[in-house]
Amino acid sequence: MRSFLLLLIGLACAPALWAAPTAQLSEPVGGWRYHGLLDRSENPQVAYPTPPINRGIQRNRTMIQGQLKALGHMRPPHSLAVNGNPLNLYTDDQGRFARPYAFGAGSNSVEVISAEGQSLKRVQFYEANNLRTPAKIRLVLGWDDPKAELDLHIVTPDGQHAFWARPALSNGGGLDPDGVDGPGPEMFTMTAPLHGTYLVYVNYWGNYGDGGYNFEETSNQNEVITSQITLVLNENTVDExxxxxxxxxxxxxxxxLVKTFNY
Incomplete structure (x- = not known):
């Protein structure tokens, strides 16, 4: 009888113990959307946890914000898949997160995936801003160490070099967002690419901690930083x-040098 009662008590408590993890997304809103950059002030909205996103050209940038709940023993990194581009997702103690992204015109999707590979939340929306031209070249960099600072470098066919100190090129290419607090994303886009050869580099610039940037070899979290670079051509078209x-x-x-490609 005692074992039976314990079993009943265990079953009664199971929903609380086994609550399925969930995710909340506050941006972007599902459906049709007609706006781009949310904050046009001189001090744009910040990435989590505190450092300002004060570099990049801030073109069409949107903050993807949300919260993970009832994660139990799950540990980061969780994943944020934006238009199929996977990024590591880290949160604060309450499960909150905010990551910048520069969405293109047309159909877009945002999906939060748990550390166990479970889809927690997916939002599909259509960016209907007629002033926005779809990206013909998009490069997305993310990495797996929130205490490391990596940089994306792009050399275009005319010899121009896009990186954190020169985010906007005269040929229409641009670096934005420029992740300054780890683990990205950093993103380069061109809507009217030059024909020729492009060079894609990734640089392990330094580390980031409570005291800001540093170059201490042991202040990173992982012994090996794993970066992931995704190259997308003709995004949101049948030729993607x-x-x-x-x-x-x-x-x-x-x-x-990650990739050399011709367009």
């Missing part, structure tokens, strides 16, 4: 093509 590259970085100062 994509490639993903996994690149390990081990030491501050590492600069690796």
């Amino acid at each position: 093509k994509r490639e993903t590259f996994i690149v390990p970085l081990r030491a501050i100062g590492d600069l690796l």
